[in-house]
Amino acid sequence: MSALGGGSAGGEGINPAASVIALVIVLASVGVAYVLYPAALIPLIGIIVGGVLISFGVHFVPVGGAPAAMGQAPGIATGVAMLAAGGGLAGLFGGAWAAELGIWVALGAGAVGGGLLMAITCLMVNVIYVYAMGIPAASGKVDKDPITGDTYDGYRSQGTEGHGLPFISYVGGVLGGLFGGMGGTLIYLELLSVYEEALPSFLGMTPEGMQTLAVSLAGIFAVGMFLVAAVLTAYNITGTIEGPHDPKFKRWPRAVIGSSAASAVCGLVAILLVVI
Amino acid sequence: MSVKIEASEGGMDHNVMLGIGLVGALVCIYLVWLNTLMSTEVFAFFGGLAAIIALWWGTDSIKSLCSYGIGTGVPSAGMIALGSGVVAMLFATKLAGISPLLVPVGCVVVAAILGAILGFISDKVLNMNIPVMTRMIAELTVVGSLTMLGFTAMVAGTFSFGDLITGATTVFGVEIASYAASVIGGCVLATIFMLGAIAIQHPFNACLGPNESWDRTQMCAIECGALSMITVAIMSIAFLSIPAVVISFVISIVIWGWSYSELIALSKRDAYDWLDAQPIREVGGEQ
Numbered sequence: 001m002s003a004l005g006g007g008s009a010g011g012e013g014i015n016p017a018a019s020v021i022a023l024v025i026v027l028a029s030v031g032v033a034y035v036l037y038p039a040a041l042i043p044l045i046g047i048i049v050g051g052v053l054i055s056f057g058v059h060f061v062p063v064g065g066a067p068a069a070m071g072q073a074p075g076i077a078t079g080v081a082m083l084a085a086g087g088g089l090a091g092l093f094g095g096a097w098a099a100e101l102g103i104w105v106a107l108g109a110g111a112v113g114g115g116l117l118m119a120i121t122c123l124m125v126n127v128i129y130v131y132a133m134g135i136p137a138a139s140g141k142v143d144k145d146p147i148t149g150d151t152y153d154g155y156r157s158q159g160t161e162g163h164g165l166p167f168i169s170y171v172g173g174v175l176g177g178l179f180g181g182m183g184g185t186l187i188y189l190e191l192l193s194v195y196e197e198a199l200p201s202f203l204g205m206t207p208e209g210m211q212t213l214a215v216s217l218a219g220i221f222a223v224g225m226f227l228v229a230a231v232l233t234a235y236n237i238t239g240t241i242e243g244p245h246d247p248k249f250k251r252w253p254r255a256v257i258g259s260s261a262a263s264a265v266c267g268l269v270a271i272l273l274v275v276i
Numbered sequence: 277m278s279v280k281i282e283a284s285e286g287g288m289d290h291n292v293m294l295g296i297g298l299v300g301a302l303v304c305i306y307l308v309w310l311n312t313l314m315s316t317e318v319f320a321f322f323g324g325l326a327a328i329i330a331l332w333w334g335t336d337s338i339k340s341l342c343s344y345g346i347g348t349g350v351p352s353a354g355m356i357a358l359g360s361g362v363v364a365m366l367f368a369t370k371l372a373g374i375s376p377l378l379v380p381v382g383c384v385v386v387a388a389i390l391g392a393i394l395g396f397i398s399d400k401v402l403n404m405n406i407p408v409m410t411r412m413i414a415e416l417t418v419v420g421s422l423t424m425l426g427f428t429a430m431v432a433g434t435f436s437f438g439d440l441i442t443g444a445t446t447v448f449g450v451e452i453a454s455y456a457a458s459v460i461g462g463c464v465l466a467t468i469f470m471l472g473a474i475a476i477q478h479p480f481n482a483c484l485g486p487n488e489s490w491d492r493t494q495m496c497a498i499e500c501g502a503l504s505m506i507t508v509a510i511m512s513i514a515f516l517s518i519p520a521v522v523i524s525f526v527i528s529i530v531i532w533g534w535s536y537s538e539l540i541a542l543s544k545r546d547a548y549d550w551l552d553a554q555p556i557r558e559v560g561g562e563q
Contacts (some may be wrong), residue, residue, distance in 0.1 A: 012403070014403075015400055065349070079351065081355045210455055212455055212456040212462075213461045216460055216462070217460060223357070223469070224361075224363050227355045227356065231348070232397060235352070235398045235404055237348035238347035258397040262394055265390060266390065269386065270363055276373065
């Protein structure tokens with residue numbers, strides 16, 4: 001499904017040596033953070049957990065890409081990066097709004113924000129598929145819906161890998177939005193706690209004045225890290241995925257290892273901002 | 277292992293483009309420092325030029341990467357470039373505390389390290405197995421950070437962290453310092469982020485195909501960069517004096533007008549060629 005028709009890369013299985021190196025990168029980042037700025041140890045671990053939540057969540061989202069737009073594959077008709085950005089950033093904004101109400105309320109608000117955006121997107125996608133394009137929802141990967149038990153065999157058109165947005169994909173989309181929104185919000189909250197604590201002493205500011213600064217810095221860093229984790233997951237999926245029932249879903253351990261290393265390094269750089 | 281599809285024949289060698297892009301963007305960002313030396317703001321437009329040069333180079337990096345069929349579409353490469361680039365760039369602006377001259381070079385070094393790690397993760401941990409992946413992701417991170425740094429320098433007239441977080445607002449005629457009225461505190465960075473991301477992911481995405489040609493894609497990159505530069509020039513009204521804004525705005529309009537007319541001319545040239553192409557033949561049937 002490449003734009004140039006070159007065929008997707010991405011083999012199955014885990015590369016053991018590279019995965020070990022990635023885990024070493026995680027440990028090294030945590031170690032450097034602990035040595036240079038001990039108070040940032042827990043926030044950095046929170047950022048890594050946030051990156052893991054994002055990358056795990058993106059696997060649930062039914063991404064159809066260009067074939068879905070032509071009704072030849074199931075899923076939402078756009079790329080992983082766009083969908084993850086939409087769902088995750090909606091969650092991030094929802095969680096950031098609730099940041100003053102405590103971490104659990106904020107995380108819940110972030111999850112609901114992301115889930116809600118995906119639920120609305122999936123609903124409208126199906127409305128367009130069924131009432132505008134005139135195609136029924138049929139999965140290409142399974143014959144029977146794992147939740148409702150509906151059969152897809154008789155509805156699948158010849159020469160396609162299924163089409164529309166089956167119920168299991170809808171559930172996957174909402175779950176992906178929940179995880180993605182929660183992960184994005186967690187990264188934001190942890191960075192915000194670091195900056196709110198460190199900026200007044202490091203820059204000699206009044207706490208009132210630097211509130212907006214801490215929010216802006218944490219927000220832009222969270223957006224950047226969210227996109228890094230989401231795009232790495234997109235590379236892991238290589239194009240399209242139907243949802244939790246898709247065989248590609250089993251690749252998630254790779255993305256979790258990769259995203260944890262990426263979030264650890266990016267989080268370390270973001271935290272070192274207040275140290276130097 | 278995936279198969280490489282040659283995107284376009286001819287054109288400049290990628291290593292030469294890397295050299296021109298890196299050196300050109302760095303020189304232009306350093307020229308913004310003339311503002312501090314001569315206590316003026318009129319040199320801010322060099323930041324936009326740096327961003328355009330970096331985007332020109334980055335478009336070719338995206339082309340090299342996407343020739344291998346990454347399966348996720350071209351925009352994802354632009355998103356990871358700017359997403360990691362903004363992390364490196366913000367960290368680098370803080371180096372101004374040691375010496376302002378460290379910022380552009382530090383930005384490139386930090387971005388290259390960050391990008392190399394991200395490239396290693398996508399190539400080896402995620403098993404993409406694309407030969408150029410590590411190098412191209414590293415290049416794209418550098419491009420993303422230089423684009424962000426260039427546009428930030430253009431909107432603020434400076435690239436040191438201390439100046440980026442302080443601004444001034446006027447309350448009842450009295451000017452007071454305010455963090456919320458600054459480039460970072462006002463989150464102008466978020467707008468610059470999307471302007472850079474659109475400019476880097478659009479050119480190759482728009483021009484790819486069997487008839488893609490090097491000069492048209494690169495001209496599209498300049499055109500997209502100039503379009504973002506116009507918007508950044510308008511945004512700089514909030515931070516710079518009127519003469520500096522006018523200079524930035526006029527220069528971006530001129531570059532955009534030139535590149536747009538060139539792009540249209542190149543598109544007409546290529547479109548004429550395209551008319552000669554044969555329609556796709558169905559195998560079998562009445563032949």
